[in-house]
Amino acid sequence: MHSHWGEAIHLLCGKEFTQSSQLNKHQFVHSDKKPFKCSDCGKNFKSTGDLLRHQPTHTGERPFSCTVCGKRFTNSSQLSEHQRVHTGERPFICSECGMRFIRSRSLISLQLVHTDKRPFKCADCDKSFKCKRELLSHQSTHTEKRPFTCSACGMEFTVSCNLLKHQRTHTGEKPFVCPMCGKGFIQLSQLNKHQLVHTDKRPFKCSDCGKNFKNTRNLLTHQRIHTRRGHSAAPCVGRVSLG
Template sequence: MEKPWKCEDCGKGFKGAYGLKRHQRSHTGEKPFTCSVCGKGFITPHELERHQRSHTGERPFPCSQCEKGFTDIGNLRRHERVHTGERPFTCSDCEKEFTQLSSLQRHQRVHAGERPFTCSVCDKGFTRLAHLQRHQQVHTGERPFTCSVCDKAFTQLSNLQAHQRVHTGEKPFICTVCDKGFAQLSSLLSHYVTHTKSRPFKCSDCRRGFKSSQLLMSHQRVHSEERPFICSHCTKSFRTSSNLMQHERDHTGKSPFTSPTGKRFTRSSLTEPQCHSHQRETL
């Protein structure tokens, strides 16, 4: 179809003058249609109308399958693919399919190595704007998501939701082998390896295998001699947090492990042999 109206900035063609004029606002930044409630500007009256529904709560496009409402027909069409399973957008590199064109375009950056969203502080690049915004909180120290129980703050809503399970005791991720529950999906995935002989996490220095990335990271400190866990009392450093906790009991005098005779120990590994010695004394 002929598109005789050409944009002088980018060469894109349009069927009519109105389409060209609307497009040119993307270059000029002009947003002549303004929301009377919040003052936000828009390029087209249709965009303004759709935005105003966020203030009124109007969702005139309901899904016929689940009755969920949407502010515009485009969002409804995309949602309907959840029910139909339709994925009309296919990656030409790996044939992975997507329900939305924007999802395909983001995915293709993985193949192209493109990272168009760059941090102004450290120049680190990201494939998605949301990932950049999340990263910038590292520099600002912003933690906008706060736990209502203990006031602990998080950079991401998903981290807050995972943390709240500590308080509720909820463990929605269930192992299909032994029915053990976990608060986080990552913990469940790590647990699955315990049911196999697989040790997929290999040390690049000695090729020793481990069942989890955490165990591998702990082991690699043997090679790097890194000791990131530092005692707040004497500045002595340790490779693992458990070793640090055991050491700090020497300063605090806390003895969390108790033998059947009532004697207390700072390490659970000491409890069993001590119990045997008590048993021998009573025989």
């Protein structure tokens, strides 16, 4: 911490605060400490703001409503994030490939694609994943518990977000709409992948030959060329369809 002319500056990130108490609260962002505990479920949070945003999940209260589609949310930040689906605003930009996102967590997930980092580790088998969603899906292989059940078909899920995505296959809801062509998608990740169709960006690079692709599926299909040949030094021939 460094103070200058009534301002408190965090040395790790350079963020400035007018009061030292604000800096003290901010420092939890850079640590693993979560001192604020939910009295209902025991979950811990880094700030009182995070705790307050979490608590309505126990009451079911959703006081914030979207004026465009009527969807309701537990807090104003969720509403603001959702409204970008309608406006097309994508304020989070990847410095590696230029892809833009509605949510900061989507940007963080993509940035891991550009690296070999797998920070989410399974406590049962030590397998590692690039995002928390992949870890949660994987953990279902270690347990038979599937507490989230679809009321339409009875299919069971380990996490609520997977149930929500599945339910859209029954309702036909496609809340994520491409601002370029109007095509709708069940999941935000599907929209993000689709939008590359409208650009010349090819952010997924083959580590063997350097060839670039618009999505991971085409990259994985291409990499079989190197596997079939038995060695990675072989030159690439042919082109993987981007259709």
